[in-house]
Amino acid sequence: MNKRLSSHSATMDLVKKHGFKFTKSLGQNFLIDDNIIDKIVDGAGAGPGDKIIEVGPGIGTLTRELASRADKLMAVEIDRNLIPILADTLGDYKNVKIVNEDIIKADIRGLIDENLDGGPVKLVANLPYYITTPIIMRFLEEDINVTDIVVMVQKEVAERMNAQPGGKDFGALSVAVQYYCDTEIVAKVPRHLFVPQPNVDSIVIALRVRPERKYKVDDEALFFRVVKAAFGQRRKTLLNSISSMGTLSKDGVKEALLEAGIDEKRRGETLSLDEFALLSNTIGSKLKETVK
Numbered sequence: 389m390n391k392r393l394s395s396h397s398a399t400m401d402l403v404k405k406h407g408f409k410f411t412k413s414l415g416q417n418f419l420i421d422d423n424i425i426d427k428i429v430d431g432a433g434a435g436p437g438d439k440i441i442e443v444g445p446g447i448g449t450l451t452r453e454l455a456s457r458a459d460k461l462m463a464v465e466i467d468r469n470l471i472p473i474l475a476d477t478l479g480d481y482k483n484v485k486i487v488n489e490d491i492i493k494a495d496i497r498g499l500i501d502e503n504l505d506g507g508p509v510k511l512v513a514n515l516p517y518y519i520t521t522p523i524i525m526r527f528l529e530e531d532i533n534v535t536d537i538v539v540m541v542q543k544e545v546a547e548r549m550n551a552q553p554g555g556k557d558f559g560a561l562s563v564a565v566q567y568y569c570d571t572e573i574v575a576k577v578p579r580h581l582f583v584p585q586p587n588v589d590s591i592v593i594a595l596r597v598r599p600e601r602k603y604k605v606d607d608e609a610l611f612f613r614v615v616k617a618a619f620g621q622r623r624k625t626l627l628n629s630i631s632s633m634g635t636l637s638k639d640g641v642k643e644a645l646l647e648a649g650i651d652e653k654r655r656g657e658t659l660s661l662d663e664f665a666l667l668s669n670t671i672g673s674k675l676k677e678t679v680k
């Protein structure tokens with residue numbers, strides 16, 4: 389079976405053949421557009437030597453195009469009702485391993501060791517929207533050997549990941565993603581290119597994971613606490629939002645901001661990642677001084 393699956397009729401034929409019922413709560417909106425599939429595969433630069441992990445293969449539409457270019461592919465699908473369909477659509481692809489697990493609970497590193505020779509891997513997926521951020525953050529924060537994350541996500545989430553300081557979309561997610569990756573919009577995808585049609589539009593975004601850290605952060609946990617506090621109360625000035633962390637006294641925060649050369653009246657969304665790094669490093673040194 390080498391025909392593409394990415395048309396409304398091919399998808400519905402398979403669904404009917406297997407008596408499959410869509411589960412809305414699992415974010416089951418299947419892509420039915422060749423052009424977007426090609427953009428995802430090209431955006432991932434899928435080719436010989438690549439080991440790919442796909443989260444949520446659905447009926448295998450994207451999986452087949454990726455598997456025909458890459459060396460090895462592991463597809464992690466939570467819905468056991470899709471496993472017989474995947475056996476049908478991917479049976480001819482000997483380089484594909486299907487794993488019936490929940491990606492949030494799975495031992496991702498163990499699975500990569502077992503099925504993808506330990507990586508490095510590319511994560512490529514049309515993600516279930518209800519868990520987009522936890523999936524991406526698992527790959528970035530845990531010690532997973534991933535070089536590229538090329539994923540379809542809800543338009544607004546992609547815009548937040550790609551946002552620059554000063555804009556309304558810039559927030560804790562922008563900082564978290566850009567701390568590890570360079571971001572790039574690959575394609576805009578209107579809602580009518582899915583079955584069933586979701587009530588949001590989508591964007592394919594590429595996150596290129598940097599091999600080395602770009603920002604000089606002394607204490608990552610403190611950095612992310614500062615970021616969380618700065619965006620937690622967006623309308624507060626930095627002096628007030630950072631003071632509410634309770635880590636340093638208000639006077640201590642005032643001094644830290646002064647030392648970092650950051651106006652205390654600014655708001656979190658105006659700070660660049662370099663400034664967040666500088667501020668958290670300054671707060672860190674002040675904390676050490678206080679302890680001495």
Ligand code: SAM
Binds near residue numbers: 448449
């Ligand atoms: N890749 C297919 C496509 O592009 O047409 C399907 C994408 S659909 C948006 C999301 C897929 O993720 C569904 O197949 C759904 O069952 C699966 N899924 C949802 N939650 C999951 C989880 N926690 N772990 C693994 N797969 C999950």
